[in-house]
Amino acid sequence: MKRSRSLSKILSYIVLGLGLVIVAIPFWYMISTAFKPQTMVFELPPQIWPNPSTLNNFVKALTTDRFGLYFLNSTKVTIISTFLTVLISSMLAFAFARLNFKFKEPLFYLLLLGMMVPPVMLIIPQFVISHWLNLYNNLWGLILVYITMNISMQTFLLRGVFESVPKDLEEAAMIDGGSPWTIFTKIVLPLSRPGLAVVTINSFLYSWEEYSWANVNIGDAANRTLPIGIALFQTEHLTEWGQVFAASLVALVPVVIIFIVFQRYFVQGISTTGIKG
Numbered sequence: 001m002k003r004s005r006s007l008s009k010i011l012s013y014i015v016l017g018l019g020l021v022i023v024a025i026p027f028w029y030m031i032s033t034a035f036k037p038q039t040m041v042f043e044l045p046p047q048i049w050p051n052p053s054t055l056n057n058f059v060k061a062l063t064t065d066r067f068g069l070y071f072l073n074s075t076k077v078t079i080i081s082t083f084l085t086v087l088i089s090s091m092l093a094f095a096f097a098r099l100n101f102k103f104k105e106p107l108f109y110l111l112l113l114g115m116m117v118p119p120v121m122l123i124i125p126q127f128v129i130s131h132w133l134n135l136y137n138n139l140w141g142l143i144l145v146y147i148t149m150n151i152s153m154q155t156f157l158l159r160g161v162f163e164s165v166p167k168d169l170e171e172a173a174m175i176d177g178g179s180p181w182t183i184f185t186k187i188v189l190p191l192s193r194p195g196l197a198v199v200t201i202n203s204f205l206y207s208w209e210e211y212s213w214a215n216v217n218i219g220d221a222a223n224r225t226l227p228i229g230i231a232l233f234q235t236e237h238l239t240e241w242g243q244v245f246a247a248s249l250v251a252l253v254p255v256v257i258i259f260i261v262f263q264r265y266f267v268q269g270i271s272t273t274g275i276k277g
């Protein structure tokens with residue numbers, strides 16, 4: 001029995017090690033290419049680390065074609081859309097988890113229909129509505145779409161989290177005269193930090209990395225976001241892969257920061273979101 005457990009543990013470590021290698025190789029190739037001159041990008045066999053290495057790709061990426069402006073635009077869009085997504089989805093989830101009202105379940109399942117429609121199928125109606133509302137070529141046109149595309153999934157996740165909060169705490173607060181808003185802000189949200197961390201990371205990643213809708217709705221160079229800016233390094237005749245990967249590494253910095261900030265809740269949140277509901 002003890003031997004079989006040891007063998008199972010060894011096999012688990014081997015599988016995890018292989019998975020780590022599979023994930024690490026493309027990431028390492030991206031880092032290595034970011035420090036390569038363009039003439040070494042397609043060199044065979046590829047060097048584990050370029051010699052000589054260069055920082056020119058980072059310099060060109062950060063100083064070419066308003067990269068700083070694109071980074072700022074993405075930051076604005078992502079922060080606003082993430083904040084509003086978490087706020088709206090948490091209030092909706094609280095209503096579906098704790099309040100009683102007519103047609104509660106049908107409305108919830110109607111909301112979940114948003115999870116079943118591929119985003120690509122909605123680009124044309126979104127484009128038409130964007131023109132009607134004068135949101136074409138406007139960052140708010142991105143923000144509103146990112147919020148609406150995220151609300152269904154995040155509400156579904158948070159409803160399961162909120163339903164796991166003990167009702168005894170809410171009943172005690174109601175006896176003391178607490179309103180639903182007080183229960184929501186003072187009891188449910190503080191006890192749901194792991195779930196909120198997962199929702200925040202999901203919303204942030206979607207808004208930060210989304211390309212298709214941003215490419216359709218933004219025509220003015222001054223309103224471009226970072227994914228569009230990175231795509232500009234790929235021209236019809238030549239792709240500056242060193243600059244593409246250098247810019248991609250810079251774009252990863254906010255993602256890493258967000259994960260570090262919320263990582264203490266992330267693993268716990270993965271195991272609790274969506275269990276009920």
